[in-house]
Amino acid sequence: xxxxxxxxxxxxxxxxxxxxxxxxxxxxxxxxxxxxxxxxxxxxxxxxxxxxxxxxxxxxxxxxxxxxxxxxxxxxxxxxxxxxxxxxxxxxxxxxxxxxxxxxxxxxxxxxxxxxxxxxxxxxxxxxxxxxxxxxxxxxxxxxxxxxxxxxxxxxxxxxxxxxxxxxxxxxxxxxxxxxxxxxxxxxxxxxxxxxxxxxxxxxxxxxxxxxxxxxxxxxxxxxxxxxxxxxxxxxxxxxxxxxxxxxxxxxxxxxxxxxxxxxxxxxxxxxxxxxxxxxxxxxxxxxxxxxxxxxxxxxxxxxxxxxxxxxxxxxxxxxxxxxxxxxxxxxxxxxxxxxxxxxxxxxxxxxxxxxxxxxxxxxxxxxxxxxxxxxxxxxxxxxxxxxxxxxxxxxxxxxxxxxxxxxxxxxxxxxxxxxxxxxxxxxxxxxxx
Numbered sequence: 001x002x003x004x005x006x007x008x009x010x011x012x013x014x015x016x017x018x019x020x021x022x023x024x025x026x027x028x029x030x031x032x033x034x035x036x037x038x039x040x041x042x043x044x045x046x047x048x049x050x051x052x053x054x055x056x057x058x059x060x061x062x063x064x065x066x067x068x069x070x071x072x073x074x075x076x077x078x079x080x081x082x083x084x085x086x087x088x089x090x091x092x093x094x095x096x097x098x099x100x101x102x103x104x105x106x107x108x109x110x111x112x113x114x115x116x117x118x119x120x121x122x123x124x125x126x127x128x129x130x131x132x133x134x135x136x137x138x139x140x141x142x143x144x145x146x147x148x149x150x151x152x153x154x155x156x157x158x159x160x161x162x163x164x165x166x167x168x169x170x171x172x173x174x175x176x177x178x179x180x181x182x183x184x185x186x187x188x189x190x191x192x193x194x195x196x197x198x199x200x201x202x203x204x205x206x207x208x209x210x211x212x213x214x215x216x217x218x219x220x221x222x223x224x225x226x227x228x229x230x231x232x233x234x235x236x237x238x239x240x241x242x243x244x245x246x247x248x249x250x251x252x253x254x255x256x257x258x259x260x261x262x263x264x265x266x267x268x269x270x271x272x273x274x275x276x277x278x279x280x281x282x283x284x285x286x287x288x289x290x291x292x293x294x295x296x297x298x299x300x301x302x303x304x305x306x307x308x309x310x311x312x313x314x315x316x317x318x319x320x321x322x323x324x325x326x327x328x329x330x331x332x333x334x335x336x337x338x339x340x341x342x343x344x345x346x347x348x349x350x351x352x353x354x355x356x357x358x359x360x361x362x363x364x365x366x367x368x369x370x371x372x373x374x375x376x377x378x379x380x381x382x383x384x385x386x387x388x389x390x391x392x393x394x395x396x397x398x399x400x401x402x403x404x405x406x407x408x409x410x411x412x413x414x415x416x417x418x419x420x421x422x423x424x425x426x427x428x429x430x431x432x433x434x
Contacts, residue, residue: 007391007410007421008434009398010380017265017304018399020427021297024253024272025418026051026079026246030208032061032107033185034215034244035083038070039114040189041219043087045241051271052081052246056415060105067098068111085241091115092123094159099125106182112142113186116151116162117169117193126158141176141183148172149187149194171196171235179204179229179316185212191233192221200231206317207276211247218242250276251323252417255392257281257300258327259424261289262334263399264304267427272298279320283328286310287335309337309374314345322346326393329353333361333397335374343368352390355383359394359401377402385409388416395420399429406434 012018031052038047052058052075062072062081068091071084093102093111102108108127115122127139143153143160149169154161171194174187184204189212191198203209205227213226219242222234253272260267261284274281274293281291284300287307291300309332314322322345332339333356343349353363353370358381362373380403385391391413398405410433413420424431 005408005411006434007395007407007413008432009395009401009405009407010430011398011400011402012263012428012430015304016428017302018260018263018267018427018429019265021268021270022256022423022427024248024256024269025053027208027211027249027251028053028055028057028416029107029181029251030211031058031246032105033110033208033212034246035061035065035081036107036110036114037189037212037215037219038065038083038085039068039089039111040118040193041085041239041241043085045085047083047085047241048243049081049083050243050245051079053079053249053418055418057105057107060101061107064098064101064105064108064111067101068093089115089119091119091121094123094125102127109139109142109182110185110189112162113146113188113190116146116164117190120164120167121162123159123161141178141180142186145174145176145183145187146190148174149190149198169194171198171233173199173201175201176203178202181206181208184209184231188212188216188223188226188231188233191235192216192223192239193237194233194235196235198233198235200233201229203229203231204316205229207247207250207273215242215244218244248273248276251321251389253277253298254280254324255327255396255417257284257289257291257298258331258396259399259429260300260302261287261307261331262396263429264302265428266301267299268294269298269300271296274298278318280324280328283310283312283320287331306334306336306374306376307331309335309339309372311340313342316345322349323389325349326352326389327396329363329370329372330356330393330397332372332374333363334376334378334400335372337374339372339374341370341372351386352393355386355390355394356397358383359397359405361397379403380405382406382408385412388412392417395424395431
């Protein structure tokens, strides 16, 4: 893909809202883990994934899998991705090429479980720039849980090395201290080939977990309870190739719901799953935005004008996702009163607040809380997208800002949204690359 560094957004006509239909693609956070799961089979197996989003993070994961020896074809315009697993794969990802890829995508941690259980060893540099030290870091939740299944780890600066002393992992009772999505996925993928029965307590319940389990079961795994707090896995000796369609992206859907809350209008989000959006739907309902299921889609409508305030807090699923919060905060920046938002899941996610402030938003940061005092209008400005969802929040806010908004660093959006400019333009937004 050609990186887009700047987006230019100008406001809609004061009496006009968004109108039409958009296509919600497959979930980025699921597709990347399903791609990693292809490593669990033996040589020559060909997996087919459908509804894979054509985004930069998928391209990066494809390159990472190629670097260990896999063949990857796609995704094409039809969302089809074909992965062929070779007889042998590389388990040492510390060379310059793989190291750079691992360092650019947090989802590279999803290779730990598959490589460890299938090959008996793995050597991984720091994923996404995180520290592999023995402190309370997210990666230690993955490795500590895999130790329960018999893995042994060595830490050497920015590299973690894992091995299976007995040659095969064994079942165990894993209790996660926090319902981490990544740790749940890694234990799940490791356990499907382990000897015996594994239980994962306090497991993450996100739709992406159930999606991964569905593909693993199609491959011949025995997984029960995915999507609940307790997952049971009975290990098998081998797995086979499978075809699977990726679950819809609930973060992308929430972005368009927030856009209607800001701009007004009526949209149909084709392919979105209403069941995965309960909290977003409830909170937007507080603001006067109406959302309902619509025959394999989600319908959303709001009058042109300011919304009512509401309160938000992020929590593990089925709570509000941390990736959904920035767009909803952007929608509340022009509410008719004061809203409160609390970030309980991840720290350091408020960089977008300063950029909304440049546009005239009145938002106060107090620890992991936000006080959002709605203003009548935002103003166009030159702002910077620091990550995927920060960029999405700025695009949402710019739909009703006075004057032109220039969003620099917009290449971040290409990591998580396929055809965002084209889709927004197709429903009436005034947006272009600049």
